[in-house]
Amino acid sequence: MTLESMIQKYPASPEYLVEALRDYQMAKNDHSVTESEIVKIAKYFNVTESKVCSVVSFYSFLSEKPKGRYVIRICRDVPCFVNKSESILKTLETRLGIKPGETTPDGLFTLEYTGCLGQCDHAPAFRINDMTYVDLTPDKVKAILSEYREEKS
Amino acid sequence: MLSRMHILICGGKDCLSSHSKELRDEFHLVLSELNLLDEVRLVMAGCFGLCSQGPIVVMTPGETFYSHVTVADIREICEEHVVKGNIVERLLIKEPIDKAKIKNYSQLKFYDRQRRIALRNCGQINPTDINEYIARDGYLALGKVLSTMSPAEVVAEMKKSGLRGRGGAGFSTGQKWEFAAKSVDDVKYVICNADEGDPGAFMDRSVLEGDPHSVLEAMAICGYGIGSHQGYIYVRAEYPIAVERLNNAIKQARELRLLGKNIFSSGFAFDIELRLGAGAFVCGEETALMASIEGNRGMPRLKPPFPAVKGLWGHPTNVNNVETFANVPAIFLKGADWFKAIGTEKSSGTKVFALGGKIANTGLVEIPMGTTLREVIFDIGGGIPNHRKFKAVQTGGPSGGCITEAALDTPIDFDSLVAMGSMMGSGGMIVMDEDNCMVDVARFYLDFTVDESCGKCTPCREGTRRMLDILNKICAGNGTLEDLDLLESIANMVKDSSLCALGQSAPNPVLSTLTHFRDEYIAHVVDKVCPAGVCSNLTNYTITDKCIGCTKCAKNCPVSAISGTVKQQHVIDLSKCIRCGACKKACPVNAISSKPLPKEENK
Secondary structure, eight states: OOHHHHHTTSOSSGGGHHHHHHHHHHHSTTOOOOHHHHHHHHHHHTOOHHHHHHHHHHSTTOOSSOOOSEEEEEEOSHHHHHTTHHHHHHHHHHHHOOOTTOBOTTSOEEEEEESOOSOGGGOSOEEETTEEEOSOOHHHHHHHHHHHHHHHO | OOOSEEEEEEOSHHHHHTTHHHHHHHHHHHHHHTTOTTTEEEEEEOOOSOGGGOSOEEEETTTEEEOSOOGGGHHHIIIIIIIIOOOOGGGBOBOTTTOOBOSBGGGSHHHHTOOOSTTTTTTTSOTTOHHHHHHTTTTHHHHHHHHHOOHHHHHHHHHHHTOBOTTSSOOBHHHHHHHHHHSOOSOOEEEEEEOOOOTTOOHHHHHHHHOHHHHHHHHHHHHHHHTOOEEEEEEOTTOHHHHHHHHHHHHHHHHTTSSEEEETTTTEEEEEEEEEOOSOGGGGSHHHHHHHHTTSOOOOOOSSSOTTTSOGGGSOEEEEEHHHHHHHHHHHHHOHHHHHTSBOSSSBSEEEEEEEESOSSOEEEEEETTOBHHIIIIIISOOOGGGOOEEEEEESGGGSOEEEGGGTTSBOOHHHHHHTTOOOTTOEEEEEETTSOHHHHHHHHHHHHHHHOOSOSHIIIIIHHHHHHHHHHHHTTOOOHHHHHHHHHHHHHHHHHOSSHHHHHTTHHHHHHHHHOHHHHHIIIIIOOOTTSOSGGGEEEEEOTTOOOOOHHHHHOTTOOEEOOTTSOOEEOTTTOOOOOHHHHHOTTOOEEEEEOOHHHHO
């Protein structure tokens, strides 16, 4: 879907800026907006480019930096933490060879932290794009990662 | 068409992730084979609250409660329970402590002490069908309000009920409505704050997913009371199912003209739009939330002016959270006096708590205000699993504090929790046992606040970071007694001088642990040991001779630090060990000990 057709679903009013940005990024494989896209979005919503940049830099779901096709957002809030989310993070780091904030060289996975996913009674939990995974163990994580790898190949 | 039996399958997120959709498909298949689809109705219900027992299936009439149901059990349930009327004993839910099997779910201690007002429909109705909500007196309160009450009477009734905001500070909902009603403006707004971000709290998600119409109805009642015709629900993007169910509910309510123009032919118009967040905790603060709805960075501003005077786009705005709104239709249906009679004098009604951490029954509980923490944790929550000892309970998320054993018999309400150095917050309740290090817990909450601080005011932006530095130093084994004093003074400074509630409450976890668990801090800085065996620089993992050589620890170790042959005692290579504790969790015979390092090794 082109940028134009995507943002035109929203009225050209600044109040829809955050949502339009989020939707557009979700639809893109690299989950980010480029400089030239920011220029177009600013024009459409009739705001300054710096305003768009300020919004993008504020919210953790928005980014100017290209991300992997699958963004893994691991919850590290207290309920997950007391249920050993640390070992889940370590498994992800070892398996993917990246730290939070980084993307694998093949562009497949990005690892990030997220705020509470509300799955506290089934901690630890993470999200991959729109899917939430709960009751994680290192073994389960390994299986989930291979599933995503297979899907790609 | 009437059905002789309903089979309610929990469609809450947690049960969905434990395959409740597959259960439904199997039920459908078996029932159609048995030619029973006309007689028996399958319902994907909202969350039953008892998530640790999921997936859950409830059979009505009889309210038989089956737990941990798998696809393989479905045929037996259909052939025995549905056809012959025999209860499948082996699937009945058990009490966590005495393992007694429970036939009828109201007998379960977990529900017995509860009183469900905000969660009245969760798990009882299909949340995607407005008719089921209407069948349980849904939209009746709105009809009553629009046909028999004046806006001033609505506000007065709300004040009389004594309902206080369930999202944090516990401000009187009726007073909020009154302020907004008194502001003179042609345009006013009603906002539902569904940006539930407190770690450990998920009651708002459950209401939105299990009973979305109750929020819509309450917002319309509020709109009528304060003179507003437009509502917004601000939902966090982390809750995709809630968003989907809300969108569906708004569409259905519009179709039946329960939202829109001329509702109940009263001439009153009210409509609701959804707005989605994009991952910023601070947007739960009402002024930040409004900035986000307007399409800006979600940063809080100074109050006054309060939103009731100058809110969204400069117009008077009333902001309440999801659970608060979920109480409203029940109050107008049964009367303020009914509601006021529940709970304590200054905190009427019930409160939903999300039980988490080291507790047998994790999940949501709704209890009358004034219930003691002991009742919640030990009677309803089933106590601490694995024969561990209770240490503390953390309420109010990153804004709250830790409460110790000594305070367990205090009745819970807004004011008693504040008096104990904690707060109600949104109702997260995280239980800690002797394996949790309180210094580490405080550090953890602070790490969260540092991450989520929006950066606008200096005390919060810089102060929380300095506090985190000190806590990191203590956990690493480099702290001194002077650090504790410095920590306390920065904490008080941040509390007194931050701009919004996020910063003002951020030091609570530190201050409350400093008060109640000072001995643990002192053990870290003076003796250089972590008594709970959590802080890795002050702890070692070893495998004792209890080891049966099952290899589970080695398989679960993320860094392959454990070696050994099958049926032989395994060994941890301490130079590779990252002290994550995965081995200890995986060990079936509790053979892995995490002991503080002997003192000399630290020197």
